[in-house]
Amino acid sequence: xxxxxxxxxxxxxxxxxxxxxxxxxxxxxxxxxxxxxxxxxxxxxxxxxxxxxxxxxxxxxxxxxxxxxxxxxxxxxxxxxxxxxxxxxxxxxxxxxxxxxxxxxxxxxxxxxxxxxxxxxxxxxxxxxxxxxxxxxxxxxxxxxxxxxxxxxxxxxxxxxxxxxxxxxxxxxxxxxxxxxxxxxxxxxxxxxxxxxxxxxxxxxxxxxxxxxxxxxxxxxxxxxxxxxxxxxxxxxxxxxxxxxxxxxxxxxxxxxxxxxxxxxxxxxxxxxxxxxxxxxxxxxxxxxxxxxxxxxxxxxxxxxxxxxxxxxxxxxxxxxxxxxxxxxxxxxxxxxxxxxxxxxxxxxxxxxxxxxxxxxxxxxxxxxxxxxxxxxxxxxxxxxxxxxxxxxxxxxxxxxxxxxxxxxxxxxxxxxxxxxxxxxxxxxxxxxxxxxxxxxxxxxxxxxxxxxxxxxxxxxxxxxxxxxxxxxxxxxxx
Numbered sequence: 001x002x003x004x005x006x007x008x009x010x011x012x013x014x015x016x017x018x019x020x021x022x023x024x025x026x027x028x029x030x031x032x033x034x035x036x037x038x039x040x041x042x043x044x045x046x047x048x049x050x051x052x053x054x055x056x057x058x059x060x061x062x063x064x065x066x067x068x069x070x071x072x073x074x075x076x077x078x079x080x081x082x083x084x085x086x087x088x089x090x091x092x093x094x095x096x097x098x099x100x101x102x103x104x105x106x107x108x109x110x111x112x113x114x115x116x117x118x119x120x121x122x123x124x125x126x127x128x129x130x131x132x133x134x135x136x137x138x139x140x141x142x143x144x145x146x147x148x149x150x151x152x153x154x155x156x157x158x159x160x161x162x163x164x165x166x167x168x169x170x171x172x173x174x175x176x177x178x179x180x181x182x183x184x185x186x187x188x189x190x191x192x193x194x195x196x197x198x199x200x201x202x203x204x205x206x207x208x209x210x211x212x213x214x215x216x217x218x219x220x221x222x223x224x225x226x227x228x229x230x231x232x233x234x235x236x237x238x239x240x241x242x243x244x245x246x247x248x249x250x251x252x253x254x255x256x257x258x259x260x261x262x263x264x265x266x267x268x269x270x271x272x273x274x275x276x277x278x279x280x281x282x283x284x285x286x287x288x289x290x291x292x293x294x295x296x297x298x299x300x301x302x303x304x305x306x307x308x309x310x311x312x313x314x315x316x317x318x319x320x321x322x323x324x325x326x327x328x329x330x331x332x333x334x335x336x337x338x339x340x341x342x343x344x345x346x347x348x349x350x351x352x353x354x355x356x357x358x359x360x361x362x363x364x365x366x367x368x369x370x371x372x373x374x375x376x377x378x379x380x381x382x383x384x385x386x387x388x389x390x391x392x393x394x395x396x397x398x399x400x401x402x403x404x405x406x407x408x409x410x411x412x413x414x415x416x417x418x419x420x421x422x423x424x425x426x427x428x429x430x431x432x433x434x435x436x437x438x439x440x441x442x443x444x445x446x447x448x449x450x451x452x453x454x455x456x457x458x459x460x461x462x463x464x465x466x467x468x469x470x471x472x473x474x475x476x477x478x479x
Contacts, residue, residue: 004231006111009213012231013118013194016211021188024119025150025179025205026112027197028130028137030216032144033107034235037136038063040103044095055083073131073171073201078164081154085163089156092135100139108140110427110439111215111235115196116144120475125186129178129195129205131171143398150178176204200224236438249435252288252323257350259284274383277354278331285327293438294323294428300445303418304328307448309384310418311410315399315470316388318425320436325386328420328443333384334377336405371409378413385409389463397426399476402467407451407459416448419466421473444473 062079065071127148168174194211263280390400428439
């Protein structure tokens with residue numbers, strides 16, 4: 001077994017043949033995501049009342065028999081399909097979206113994203129090849145911009161499951177057949193294809209490709225890989241958080257008021273509250289970054305300082321964006337948040353002390369009135385403002401629609417807008433998760449956008465143009 005680093009896998013990709021005739025195929029469970037999507041789906045079915053206790057027992061029994069070798073995969077799928085007999089397909093499509101939001105979105109491996117990015121850079125054709133059903137896979141594939149899904153299909157007639165699975169299933173040699181057909185469709189050769197998997201069940205396809213890639217292997221596949229000198233890479237960022245990570249995350253929140261309190265004497269000594277706040281924010285973002293394992297790769301850092309005061313806008317992927325933006329802007333700034341934050345026991349008090357402006361997002365009229373202190377802070381106090389024009393965290397990395405508030409503020413105050421493009425904060429802490437994991441955050445700070453000649457009538461155009469800059473920098477296209 002040749003133990004490899006993620007960087008080695010990426011280098012192999014960048015050294016391979018470019019173009020769509022090079023195919024990269026990825027297993028789903030424990031390869032693209034940590035854990036098993038079927039387990040999350042089964043639990044959600046039961047919770048939603050889509051599965052009776054009897055059906056649940058039968059399904060669990062079938063899984064146990066399959067795991068112990070007393071039932072083959074076809075038998076397991078037959079049992080699954082039988083449980084779904086007579087149910088509407090749309091119910092499972094909706095359930096797949098719920099399971100994705102609750103469980104799978106936060107389980108996508110950042111390392112898998114890096115491999116996908118490298119394959120896209122080379123123009124390769126990418127597919128998920130999995131024994132799971134499309135209901136488990138499609139939401140994640142959409143988030144990861146993977147167009148092609150090769151999977152196990154269940155028979156549907158007039159929108160209703162018949163209780164049968166279509167043959168062959170995408171398992172074992174069936175996965176090899178699926179890979180062969182897919183390559184043929186793209187006039188590609190398996191000998192020039194990549195395949196990433198964690199399971200010995202995928203050996204037929206793994207043996208057939210020119211670039212077998214073992215990730216997070218089972219004990220049996222690890223043994224086989226050792227004997228055959230397959231390259232192996234273990235992803236470190238997925239799975240359950242450790243006790244240490246839980247403890248450190250709790251400390252991050254606790255340290256916010258502590259660091260602000262520790263630097264409060266500077267207010268008395270200097271007679272300037274802002275001096276104390278600057279010191280407190282700088283200390284907290286340094287501590288929070290270290291405790292959560294956040295490191296930074298910053299492009300365009302000079303733009304953070306060339307125009308002050310400014311309205312710093314950032315795409316909002318994660319709760320750690322507060323740490324990231326604070327670490328970047330560092331001093332002489334305030335923020336805008338929803339009024340509910342003010343009621344949070346620890347963080348709310350700290351944000352009040354730091355002069356954050358709280359807005360009632362349910363009322364546009366009130367929001368407009370409440371941003372007047374922000375405009376005053378920019379024009380008279382020389383403070384910058386940081387806010388997310390999306391208004392809320394996005395699910396994954398997809399850029400949401402921009403609201404106009406930040407642009408109104410910049411225009412009325414006559415200050416520039418500085419776009420901060422955060423590429424991968426969701427790798428550290430996706431929406432719906434609570435424990436941050438170590439990650440290297442890539443950030444691009446774009447050139448300041450002057451607003452002194454803007455007019456209200458052209459504001460929509462400026463919003464669209466600025467959002468397009470974010471999309472281009474993120475390598476995304478408008479949906």
